Amino acid sequence: MVEWSDAEHSAISEVWGKLHIDEIGPQALGRLLIVYPWTQRYFGSFGDLSSAAAILGNPKVSSHGKVVLGALDKAVKNLENIKATYSNLSQLHCDKLNVDPDNFRLLADCLTIVVGIKLGASFSPQVQCTWQKLMAVVAAALSSRYF
Amino acid sequence: MSLTVHDISVVKALWAKIGSRADEIGAEALGRMLTVYPQSKTYFSHWADLSPGSAPVKKHGKVIMAAVSDAVAHIDDLPTALSHLSELHANKLRVDPANFKILAHNIIVTVGMLFPADFTPEVHVSLDKFLQNLAWCLAERYR
Numbered sequence: 462m463v464e465w466s467d468a469e470h471s472a473i474s475e476v477w478g479k480l481h482i483d484e485i486g487p488q489a490l491g492r493l494l495i496v497y498p499w500t501q502r503y504f505g506s507f508g509d510l511s512s513a514a515a516i517l518g519n520p521k522v523s524s525h526g527k528v529v530l531g532a533l534d535k536a537v538k539n540l541e542n543i544k545a546t547y548s549n550l551s552q553l554h555c556d557k558l559n560v561d562p563d564n565f566r567l568l569a570d571c572l573t574i575v576v577g578i579k580l581g582a583s584f585s586p587q588v589q590c591t592w593q594k595l596m597a598v599v600a601a602a603l604s605s606r607y608f
Numbered sequence: 609m610s611l612t613v614h615d616i617s618v619v620k621a622l623w624a625k626i627g628s629r630a631d632e633i634g635a636e637a638l639g640r641m642l643t644v645y646p647q648s649k650t651y652f653s654h655w656a657d658l659s660p661g662s663a664p665v666k667k668h669g670k671v672i673m674a675a676v677s678d679a680v681a682h683i684d685d686l687p688t689a690l691s692h693l694s695e696l697h698a699n700k701l702r703v704d705p706a707n708f709k710i711l712a713h714n715i716i717v718t719v720g721m722l723f724p725a726d727f728t729p730e731v732h733v734s735l736d737k738f739l740q741n742l743a744w745c746l747a748e749r750y751r
Binding site: 491492495496513516517570573574575577578579580581582584585586587589590593 | 639640643644645660713716717718720721724727728729730732733736
Protein backbone atom coordinates (compact mmCIF):
# COMPACT_ATOMS: atom_id res chain seq x y z
CA MET A 462 0.00 0.00 0.00
CA VAL A 463 1.30 3.45 -0.89
CA GLU A 464 1.97 5.71 2.08
CA TRP A 465 1.73 9.47 1.93
CA SER A 466 3.30 11.77 4.51
CA ASP A 467 1.44 14.80 5.86
CA ALA A 468 3.78 17.00 3.82
CA GLU A 469 2.91 15.06 0.65
CA HIS A 470 -0.83 15.27 1.40
CA SER A 471 -0.64 19.01 1.81
CA ALA A 472 1.62 19.53 -1.23
CA ILE A 473 -0.90 17.69 -3.41
CA SER A 474 -3.87 19.58 -1.92
CA GLU A 475 -2.12 22.85 -2.52
CA VAL A 476 -1.28 22.07 -6.14
CA TRP A 477 -4.74 20.66 -6.86
CA GLY A 478 -6.35 23.72 -5.33
CA LYS A 479 -4.56 25.94 -7.83
CA LEU A 480 -5.62 23.96 -10.90
CA HIS A 481 -8.82 24.19 -12.92
CA ILE A 482 -9.72 20.74 -14.23
CA ASP A 483 -11.51 22.28 -17.21
CA GLU A 484 -8.35 24.11 -18.22
CA ILE A 485 -5.62 21.61 -17.36
CA GLY A 486 -7.34 18.50 -18.72
CA PRO A 487 -7.79 19.72 -22.30
CA GLN A 488 -4.29 21.24 -22.31
CA ALA A 489 -2.62 18.01 -21.17
CA LEU A 490 -4.57 15.80 -23.56
CA GLY A 491 -3.95 18.26 -26.38
CA ARG A 492 -0.21 18.17 -25.77
CA LEU A 493 -0.25 14.35 -25.65
CA LEU A 494 -1.90 14.19 -29.08
CA ILE A 495 0.43 16.84 -30.54
CA VAL A 496 3.75 15.79 -29.02
CA TYR A 497 3.15 12.02 -29.29
CA PRO A 498 0.98 11.77 -32.40
CA TRP A 499 0.75 7.97 -32.33
CA THR A 500 -1.59 8.37 -29.36
CA GLN A 501 -4.17 9.77 -31.79
CA ARG A 502 -4.75 6.14 -32.69
CA TYR A 503 -6.94 5.73 -29.61
CA PHE A 504 -9.21 8.63 -30.56
CA GLY A 505 -10.36 7.66 -34.05
CA SER A 506 -13.87 8.99 -33.40
CA PHE A 507 -12.72 12.47 -32.39
CA GLY A 508 -12.77 14.01 -35.86
CA ASP A 509 -10.13 16.47 -37.01
CA LEU A 510 -6.75 15.91 -35.31
CA SER A 511 -4.75 16.87 -38.38
CA SER A 512 -2.82 19.80 -36.87
CA ALA A 513 -1.96 21.35 -33.51
CA ALA A 514 -4.59 24.03 -34.11
CA ALA A 515 -7.22 21.40 -34.99
CA ILE A 516 -6.40 19.39 -31.86
CA LEU A 517 -6.45 22.42 -29.56
CA GLY A 518 -9.76 23.58 -31.02
CA ASN A 519 -11.39 20.15 -31.08
CA PRO A 520 -14.41 20.02 -28.71
CA LYS A 521 -14.14 16.23 -28.23
CA VAL A 522 -10.51 16.60 -27.11
CA SER A 523 -11.55 19.31 -24.72
CA SER A 524 -14.40 17.33 -23.26
CA HIS A 525 -12.32 14.16 -22.93
CA GLY A 526 -9.54 16.11 -21.25
CA LYS A 527 -12.08 17.08 -18.60
CA VAL A 528 -13.12 13.43 -18.16
CA VAL A 529 -9.50 12.36 -17.63
CA LEU A 530 -8.87 15.09 -15.05
CA GLY A 531 -12.14 14.21 -13.35
CA ALA A 532 -10.72 10.72 -12.84
CA LEU A 533 -7.48 12.21 -11.48
CA ASP A 534 -9.60 14.20 -9.03
CA LYS A 535 -10.88 10.87 -7.66
CA ALA A 536 -7.29 9.77 -7.10
CA VAL A 537 -6.43 13.03 -5.33
CA LYS A 538 -9.45 12.56 -3.04
CA ASN A 539 -8.56 8.88 -2.36
CA LEU A 540 -4.78 8.99 -2.04
CA GLU A 541 -4.71 6.09 0.40
CA ASN A 542 -6.60 3.85 -1.99
CA ILE A 543 -5.81 4.76 -5.58
CA LYS A 544 -5.37 1.18 -6.71
CA ALA A 545 -8.88 0.17 -5.61
CA THR A 546 -10.37 3.44 -6.86
CA TYR A 547 -8.96 2.76 -10.34
CA SER A 548 -9.70 -0.96 -10.54
CA ASN A 549 -12.56 -0.62 -13.03
CA LEU A 550 -10.75 2.07 -15.02
CA SER A 551 -7.76 -0.23 -15.29
CA GLN A 552 -9.89 -3.05 -16.62
CA LEU A 553 -11.52 -0.67 -19.09
CA HIS A 554 -8.14 0.55 -20.42
CA CYS A 555 -6.81 -2.97 -20.70
CA ASP A 556 -9.72 -5.09 -21.90
CA LYS A 557 -11.84 -2.62 -23.84
CA LEU A 558 -9.59 0.25 -24.93
CA ASN A 559 -6.38 -1.82 -25.32
CA VAL A 560 -4.21 1.15 -24.38
CA ASP A 561 -0.47 0.44 -24.14
CA PRO A 562 0.43 1.31 -20.52
CA ASP A 563 3.45 3.30 -21.70
CA ASN A 564 0.94 5.95 -22.74
CA PHE A 565 0.02 6.53 -19.09
CA ARG A 566 3.63 7.69 -18.55
CA LEU A 567 3.42 9.98 -21.60
CA LEU A 568 0.17 11.58 -20.43
CA ALA A 569 1.60 11.93 -16.92
CA ASP A 570 4.63 13.75 -18.36
CA CYS A 571 2.33 16.08 -20.34
CA LEU A 572 0.28 16.76 -17.21
CA THR A 573 3.44 17.56 -15.23
CA ILE A 574 4.55 20.00 -17.92
CA VAL A 575 1.15 21.71 -18.08
CA VAL A 576 1.06 22.00 -14.25
CA GLY A 577 4.61 23.42 -14.30
CA ILE A 578 3.62 26.00 -16.91
CA LYS A 579 0.56 26.97 -14.85
CA LEU A 580 2.24 27.15 -11.44
CA GLY A 581 5.68 28.51 -12.41
CA ALA A 582 8.08 28.93 -9.51
CA SER A 583 5.65 27.49 -6.94
CA PHE A 584 6.12 24.11 -8.68
CA SER A 585 9.36 23.66 -6.75
CA PRO A 586 11.56 20.54 -7.14
CA GLN A 587 10.09 19.16 -3.90
CA VAL A 588 6.53 19.73 -5.12
CA GLN A 589 7.44 18.18 -8.48
CA CYS A 590 8.80 15.17 -6.57
CA THR A 591 5.49 14.66 -4.75
CA TRP A 592 3.54 15.25 -7.95
CA GLN A 593 5.70 12.67 -9.75
CA LYS A 594 4.91 10.16 -7.00
CA LEU A 595 1.19 10.76 -7.62
CA MET A 596 1.71 10.30 -11.38
CA ALA A 597 3.65 7.07 -10.82
CA VAL A 598 1.03 5.67 -8.43
CA VAL A 599 -1.81 6.57 -10.81
CA ALA A 600 0.00 4.99 -13.78
CA ALA A 601 0.68 1.85 -11.74
CA ALA A 602 -2.96 1.67 -10.61
CA LEU A 603 -4.14 2.01 -14.22
CA SER A 604 -1.77 -0.79 -15.22
CA SER A 605 -2.73 -3.02 -12.29
CA ARG A 606 -5.42 -5.05 -13.99
CA TYR A 607 -3.35 -5.71 -17.11
CA PHE A 608 -1.81 -8.91 -15.80
CA MET B 609 11.90 10.64 -35.78
CA SER B 610 14.36 12.99 -37.44
CA LEU B 611 14.25 16.75 -37.23
CA THR B 612 12.39 18.54 -40.01
CA VAL B 613 13.34 21.96 -41.37
CA HIS B 614 10.44 23.31 -39.29
CA ASP B 615 11.71 21.64 -36.07
CA ILE B 616 15.18 23.12 -36.64
CA SER B 617 13.83 26.62 -37.10
CA VAL B 618 11.55 26.30 -34.04
CA VAL B 619 14.42 25.11 -31.82
CA LYS B 620 16.77 27.86 -33.06
CA ALA B 621 14.06 30.50 -32.50
CA LEU B 622 13.41 29.14 -28.99
CA TRP B 623 17.12 29.24 -28.19
CA ALA B 624 17.33 32.85 -29.36
CA LYS B 625 14.80 33.59 -26.60
CA ILE B 626 16.03 31.30 -23.82
CA GLY B 627 19.75 30.81 -24.56
CA SER B 628 20.84 33.70 -22.32
CA ARG B 629 19.36 31.84 -19.32
CA ALA B 630 20.98 28.53 -20.23
CA ASP B 631 22.96 28.34 -16.96
CA GLU B 632 19.79 28.81 -14.91
CA ILE B 633 17.84 26.28 -16.97
CA GLY B 634 20.63 23.70 -16.67
CA ALA B 635 20.94 24.09 -12.90
CA GLU B 636 17.17 23.94 -12.43
CA ALA B 637 16.72 20.89 -14.68
CA LEU B 638 19.59 18.96 -13.08
CA GLY B 639 18.37 19.79 -9.55
CA ARG B 640 14.90 18.59 -10.44
CA MET B 641 16.19 15.36 -11.97
CA LEU B 642 18.19 14.54 -8.84
CA THR B 643 15.23 15.35 -6.56
CA VAL B 644 12.40 13.78 -8.55
CA TYR B 645 14.30 10.75 -9.93
CA PRO B 646 16.65 9.80 -7.10
CA GLN B 647 18.11 6.87 -9.03
CA SER B 648 20.04 9.48 -11.04
CA LYS B 649 22.02 10.42 -7.92
CA THR B 650 24.16 7.34 -8.43
CA TYR B 651 26.26 9.20 -11.00
CA PHE B 652 27.08 12.03 -8.61
CA SER B 653 27.90 10.19 -5.40
CA HIS B 654 31.22 12.08 -5.29
CA TRP B 655 29.46 15.43 -4.75
CA ALA B 656 29.05 16.85 -1.27
CA ASP B 657 25.62 18.31 -1.97
CA LEU B 658 23.05 17.07 -4.49
CA SER B 659 20.24 19.43 -3.53
CA PRO B 660 18.69 21.90 -5.99
CA GLY B 661 20.59 25.19 -5.98
CA SER B 662 23.76 23.72 -4.45
CA ALA B 663 27.16 24.71 -5.85
CA PRO B 664 27.97 21.40 -7.59
CA VAL B 665 24.47 21.23 -9.13
CA LYS B 666 24.72 24.81 -10.44
CA LYS B 667 28.19 24.22 -11.83
CA HIS B 668 27.32 20.99 -13.57
CA GLY B 669 23.94 22.26 -14.78
CA LYS B 670 25.88 25.01 -16.56
CA VAL B 671 28.19 22.45 -18.18
CA ILE B 672 25.27 20.33 -19.38
CA MET B 673 23.29 23.23 -20.80
CA ALA B 674 26.39 24.64 -22.54
CA ALA B 675 26.65 21.29 -24.33
CA VAL B 676 22.94 21.44 -25.25
CA SER B 677 23.37 25.01 -26.56
CA ASP B 678 26.35 23.81 -28.57
CA ALA B 679 24.19 21.03 -30.00
CA VAL B 680 21.63 23.66 -31.08
CA ALA B 681 24.43 25.54 -32.86
CA HIS B 682 25.37 22.30 -34.67
CA ILE B 683 21.82 21.07 -35.10
CA ASP B 684 22.45 20.17 -38.75
CA ASP B 685 25.02 17.55 -37.79
CA LEU B 686 24.31 16.27 -34.30
CA PRO B 687 26.09 12.89 -34.62
CA THR B 688 29.44 14.57 -35.40
CA ALA B 689 28.96 17.32 -32.83
CA LEU B 690 28.15 14.83 -30.06
CA SER B 691 30.65 12.14 -30.98
CA HIS B 692 33.19 12.83 -28.23
CA LEU B 693 30.48 13.31 -25.60
CA SER B 694 29.02 9.98 -26.64
CA GLU B 695 32.39 8.28 -26.10
CA LEU B 696 32.63 9.92 -22.69
CA HIS B 697 29.15 8.85 -21.54
CA ALA B 698 29.54 5.34 -22.96
CA ASN B 699 33.04 4.41 -21.90
CA LYS B 700 33.93 6.56 -18.94
CA LEU B 701 30.71 7.68 -17.25
CA ARG B 702 28.63 4.60 -18.17
CA VAL B 703 25.38 6.54 -17.83
CA ASP B 704 22.30 4.41 -18.48
CA PRO B 705 20.77 6.05 -21.59
CA ALA B 706 17.34 5.92 -19.91
CA ASN B 707 18.52 8.92 -17.92
CA PHE B 708 18.79 11.05 -21.06
CA LYS B 709 14.99 10.86 -21.35
CA ILE B 710 14.59 11.79 -17.71
CA LEU B 711 16.88 14.82 -18.00
CA ALA B 712 15.13 15.83 -21.24
CA HIS B 713 11.78 15.78 -19.41
CA ASN B 714 13.17 18.00 -16.66
CA ILE B 715 14.67 20.44 -19.19
CA ILE B 716 11.22 20.66 -20.78
CA VAL B 717 9.47 21.19 -17.42
CA THR B 718 11.98 23.95 -16.61
CA VAL B 719 11.64 25.69 -19.99
CA GLY B 720 7.82 25.51 -19.63
CA MET B 721 7.95 27.04 -16.15
CA LEU B 722 10.38 29.84 -17.04
CA PHE B 723 8.88 30.68 -20.44
CA PRO B 724 5.17 29.83 -20.19
CA ALA B 725 4.01 32.06 -23.04
CA ASP B 726 6.68 30.79 -25.45
CA PHE B 727 6.36 27.10 -24.67
CA THR B 728 3.35 26.37 -26.88
CA PRO B 729 2.46 22.79 -27.88
CA GLU B 730 4.12 23.35 -31.27
CA VAL B 731 7.37 24.44 -29.61
CA HIS B 732 7.01 21.54 -27.14
CA VAL B 733 6.94 18.88 -29.87
CA SER B 734 10.00 20.30 -31.67
CA LEU B 735 12.00 20.62 -28.45
CA ASP B 736 11.00 17.09 -27.42
CA LYS B 737 12.15 15.76 -30.81
CA PHE B 738 15.43 17.70 -30.60
CA LEU B 739 16.21 16.35 -27.12
CA GLN B 740 15.35 12.80 -28.21
CA ASN B 741 17.69 13.16 -31.19
CA LEU B 742 20.36 14.52 -28.88
CA ALA B 743 19.85 11.53 -26.57
CA TRP B 744 20.05 9.14 -29.50
CA CYS B 745 23.37 10.66 -30.65
CA LEU B 746 24.68 10.57 -27.09
CA ALA B 747 23.94 6.84 -26.95
CA GLU B 748 25.50 6.23 -30.38
CA ARG B 749 28.87 4.91 -29.13
CA TYR B 750 27.44 2.64 -26.42
CA ARG B 751 27.59 -0.56 -28.46
